[in-house]
Amino acid sequence: MAKLRFVGFLFLVNFASCLYINTTSNGTETENASEESEANGEEIGGNFQGDMILSPSQIYSLFSMSRNGLIDERYRWPKNSDGIVEVAYKFEVGDFTLSEKETIRKAMDEIESVSCIKFVHSDDALMKIYDGMGCASAVGMQTDRQYVSLNSQYCIKSGKIIHELLHALGFYHMQNAYDRDDYIKINFDNIEKGFESNFARYRNSEVSYFDTGYDYGSVMHYSPYGFSKNGLKTIEPIKEAKDSDKAQQMGQREGMSDGDVKRLNNMYQCSSKINQNE
Numbered sequence: 001m002a003k004l005r006f007v008g009f010l011f012l013v014n015f016a017s018c019l020y021i022n023t024t025s026n027g028t029e030t031e032n033a034s035e036e037s038e039a040n041g042e043e044i045g046g047n048f049q050g051d052m053i054l055s056p057s058q059i060y061s062l063f064s065m066s067r068n069g070l071i072d073e074r075y076r077w078p079k080n081s082d083g084i085v086e087v088a089y090k091f092e093v094g095d096f097t098l099s100e101k102e103t104i105r106k107a108m109d110e111i112e113s114v115s116c117i118k119f120v121h122s123d124d125a126l127m128k129i130y131d132g133m134g135c136a137s138a139v140g141m142q143t144d145r146q147y148v149s150l151n152s153q154y155c156i157k158s159g160k161i162i163h164e165l166l167h168a169l170g171f172y173h174m175q176n177a178y179d180r181d182d183y184i185k186i187n188f189d190n191i192e193k194g195f196e197s198n199f200a201r202y203r204n205s206e207v208s209y210f211d212t213g214y215d216y217g218s219v220m221h222y223s224p225y226g227f228s229k230n231g232l233k234t235i236e237p238i239k240e241a242k243d244s245d246k247a248q249q250m251g252q253r254e255g256m257s258d259g260d261v262k263r264l265n266n267m268y269q270c271s272s273k274i275n276q277n278e
């Protein structure tokens with residue numbers, strides 16, 4: 001993996017009337033999957049778990065005994081009689097250039113090409129994609145209104161868009177898996193104060209692998225430097241984990257891993273794939 005020079009990064013995230021400014025710089029050369037920072041854009045900011053916008057009931061259920069979250073079918077987009085899951089979306093008027101819209105559309109095509117999910121542009125859609133101050137998304141289908149924020153400067157990259165769209169489809173972050181401690185070590189001393197909840201573990205009654213295992217290469221996994229306050233790693237692989245050699249993929253934002261594809265298909269029980277050339 002190429003060594004990339006970290007040049008310092010200023011990132012703003014503004015949601016729910018909260019403004020967070022986070023700067024990180026250490027001037028050192030580090031190995032990283034991200035192009036512009038040690039941490040991916042969505043790993044710096046003020047939403048719950050960095051870039052997820054959760055309803056109060058979702059937050060409550062993640063930390064209560066009830067079964068909810070990703071397993072809960074309330075947040076799953078419905079499948080039509082043809083076995084296709086249509087996700088209606090629209091762009092905020094005037095927010096993106098044609099080229100940016102094409103990049104977003106290509107990310108949708110990538111998801112469509114490996115699943116039964118079909119993104120359909122509709123002026124009546126509840127899900128609005130807009131040029132917000134960060135990369136962020138609600139988790140799973142919302143019944144009133146739904147937002148996906150893709151900052152045009154930081155988030156218009158295929159893997160980052162796919163990451164947010166997978167949130168919108170119902171996926172949380174990989175490193176929050178109930179058995180993650182068998183695979184990674186969280187260095188709480190290096191985490192930015194106030195962002196420790198981003199590294200919480202969920203119960204397996206709430207979040208499922210959907211018949212896959214822990215996946216260092218998931219596009220939903222934080223980078224090793226996510227929410228670092230000092231430039232040191234917040235996540236490290238446990239050497240004893242049988243597939244720790246794959247840990248170098250942590251934080252990749254190139255696209256879906258094989259595991260991501262399998263989880264998506266298992267969650268929505270896809271029996272066909274959308275032809276992206278349709």
Ligand SMILES: [Zn+2]
Nearest residue numbers: 042051052167
């Ligand atoms: Zn995320």
